[in-house]
Amino acid sequence: MIVAEFLPAAPNRLWQLAGQMGVRHAICKCAPELTGLKPPWDLDALRTIQQRFSDAGFKLYGLEGDQFDMRRIKLGLPGRDEDLELYCRLLRNMGELGIPLLCYNFMAGIGWHRTHGGVSTRGGALTSRFDIADVPASLTEAGEVGEERMWENYAYFIRRVMPAAEQAGVRMGMHPDDPPLPALRGIARILYRPENFERALALAPSPSNGVTFCQANFKLMGCDVAAWARRFAAQQKIFFVHFRDVRGTAQRFEETFHDDGPTDMPALLQLYHELGFAGPVRVDHVPTMAGEANEQPGYEALGRLFAIGYTKGVMQALKIPIE
Numbered sequence: 001m002i003v004a005e006f007l008p009a010a011p012n013r014l015w016q017l018a019g020q021m022g023v024r025h026a027i028c029k030c031a032p033e034l035t036g037l038k039p040p041w042d043l044d045a046l047r048t049i050q051q052r053f054s055d056a057g058f059k060l061y062g063l064e065g066d067q068f069d070m071r072r073i074k075l076g077l078p079g080r081d082e083d084l085e086l087y088c089r090l091l092r093n094m095g096e097l098g099i100p101l102l103c104y105n106f107m108a109g110i111g112w113h114r115t116h117g118g119v120s121t122r123g124g125a126l127t128s129r130f131d132i133a134d135v136p137a138s139l140t141e142a143g144e145v146g147e148e149r150m151w152e153n154y155a156y157f158i159r160r161v162m163p164a165a166e167q168a169g170v171r172m173g174m175h176p177d178d179p180p181l182p183a184l185r186g187i188a189r190i191l192y193r194p195e196n197f198e199r200a201l202a203l204a205p206s207p208s209n210g211v212t213f214c215q216a217n218f219k220l221m222g223c224d225v226a227a228w229a230r231r232f233a234a235q236q237k238i239f240f241v242h243f244r245d246v247r248g249t250a251q252r253f254e255e256t257f258h259d260d261g262p263t264d265m266p267a268l269l270q271l272y273h274e275l276g277f278a279g280p281v282r283v284d285h286v287p288t289m290a291g292e293a294n295e296q297p298g299y300e301a302l303g304r305l306f307a308i309g310y311t312k313g314v315m316q317a318l319k320i321p322i323e
Contacts, residue, residue: 062101095168
């Protein structure tokens with residue numbers, strides 16, 4: 001398996017720390033507000049970012065998240081056809097540059113969401129929490145968006161872009177809704193239960209259409225995580241693993257240290273290996289540790305280093321090859 005890290009588009013201290021941890025594969029969000037460049041549907045912009053990683057000893061293995069404004073695509077608004085053409089251009093660029101993975105989501109209006117970012121956990125570290133009771137009842141500017149409308153928008157999207165992904169040799173791994181709830185503030189979500197992933201895969205059958213197996217979100221769905229990992233793996237649909245743990249339910253949960261949650265984390269790594277998964281694994285949503293500002297809850301450096309070390313240690317103990 002590949003131990004990858006989610007790194008910013010320009011070199012910083014985390015690049016150095018990741019390299020010192022032996023990480024050689026990068027996952028990046030290349031949206032223009034983060035890069036100062038054009039969106040990655042511009043070939044030169046994406047090539048520039050890829051070269052930065054290469055110069056620092058990293059392979060840019062994949063892109064993650066919305067690489068440009070996806071509102072019109074996700075909400076089915078006028079102008080989405082123009083945006084979809086840019087999305088297909090992004091996929092073609094990835095294929096030309098040999099970047100094989102795109103982790104995407106279809107959360108409209110509200111992306112991954114937490115209601116608290118400074119909850120005290122082990123040793124005074126700070127973690128994040130979601131509590132449905134603290135989500136405002138008011139609608140967003142998008143108003144009410146029903147589930148079937150979201151399915152229609154998703155079908156329009158995936159059927160348009162999947163041929164471009166397949167032609168480019170790019171694998172698209174759909175990420176679960178986070179938190180996995182049927183709706184937030186009036187906007188329906190569609191990837192909040194495992195059966196819906198099978199519906200999504202059936203909309204555009206392709207070897208390029210698969211799953212980002214964010215194991216904590218599947219846990220919060222209340223399903224048998226191992227059973228669904230086996231089910232997706234049997235179809236060769238696990239493209240990417242987000243390795244994290246949570247305590248609670250989809251309505252109220254907290255992120256945990258990788259060695260301090262309710263899940264048998266080594267057992268899941270062993271399972272992925274036994275299922276033949278050889279793709280990228282990245283740690284996610286870690287606590288903020290002493291001396292850090294907690295400006296990016298879930299993504300400060302020290303917790304990520306702890307989690308990477310934990311993950312690599314478990315893999316070595318289980319004799320899982322690490323790339």
